[in-house]
Amino acid sequence: MSDPCICIAVRKASRKLTARYDAALEPVGINLAQFSLLRNISRHEPVSLTRLAEIVELDRSTLGRNVRVLQRMGLATIMPGADLREATLSLTEAGRQVLERAVPIWEGTQDEIQQRLGVAGAAQLEALLGSL
Template sequence: MQLRKAARKIGARYDAVLAPVGINIAQFSLLRAVERRQPVSLTELGRTLDLDRSTMGRNVRVVEKLGLVRLDRGEDQREAVVSLSEHGVAVLRVAEPLWERCQRQVADQLGPTRLQLLGELGQLL
């Protein structure tokens, strides 16, 4: 319960910082993952973000409706591939310094020992 509470609080901080650009932390993470691998299949994107394909498809459709990504057919016509749109690139460029500032604030507040522990928990679980 305490871990979920902490995760919600940290997530809410990032969401508040990213709100002016119209995205939340989950969407920011998705856009960054797409940017690094584009064009990327929904299956591979789900693997990267540790989400099942159906959840990944729903999440991608949300950012597609916001005009942040494009969905196309891959070489295998059964698989959809995702790429950032021009608007998605622009939103990501505005969001990055906001995210980085929040990241530094959270790291400063947690301190190096807790930050290391948080990283270890992520690897452990």
């Protein structure tokens, strides 16, 4: 279990944790990364690809591909903006509904994890990760 490499430890935790959230969200038909995107689009819509990439700190091309998946699923729209270079992202009605159903599931999973870590532990973890 003990991994001397901090990065490997974080990556491993990332895989495990992601799997847990993904499994919880599975009934809604989305995974955690998609949930996060839906929520971020919802918070900032309409938002351009580049802007959202800055917000979620993902590579722009990565985000573009991820959003296209949401588009294929009928959960988000990608439309040209006033500046024709910009891709403007919004949620569809279906996207809003999925997000609404997903939120309580996310909260439940989040609570489980927090209980395992303890409130103080969770705060510490976030602080430590943030300082990386």
